Amino acid sequence: MANYIVTSTRLAGFKPGDILTDADLDGSSIEALIEGGHLSTQTAKKSAKTKDTDEKE
């Protein structure tokens, strides 16, 4: 099941940043919501691990 991230303030019952599934949008055209800028298929990614690059003495 695909996940979508809310990207507009207009999606009823949700706020920007919420993660939704198809079940949350039952009956709605997800394609139209993505096209209209209300949803994105890109979910937030985990930040990459940092590597300590300081030179050790």
Add this chain to the structure above:
Amino acid sequence: MATSVYLSNPNVTINSVDLRDQCTSATVNYVYEQLETTAFGDTARKFGGSTVTSLQNNSIEIELYQSYAGSETEATIYGLVGITTNVVIAPATGVASATNPIYTLTGCYLESHTPINASLGELSTITLTFTGGVLTKAVA
């Protein structure tokens, strides 16, 4: 004393998108098609009956201000032409109740849209008609 309805802040949701602040008019038409059941022996025409269930033929008409800004009217509506969606209308925001029935037209079809409907010196508006679908009324 009789009461009247004054709609100032209704709930208008098209394809899960809240467009209340762009909406100036909404009409929900709840229709069961009329089937004639008149037969020999009747002295007047009859329609329907307890054993005859006809098809719903519902529609919702909505007038919106046009806006081409991101996530506004045009962005929301353009992709809905030619497909089915859900439209939700209620007299007020908030939960469903006897005094705030929420009407949902599920699986309704948007046949057409006028992306440009502009006249000099006037705000651009669009009128949408969603047809078909099953109408439900929630009061709780």
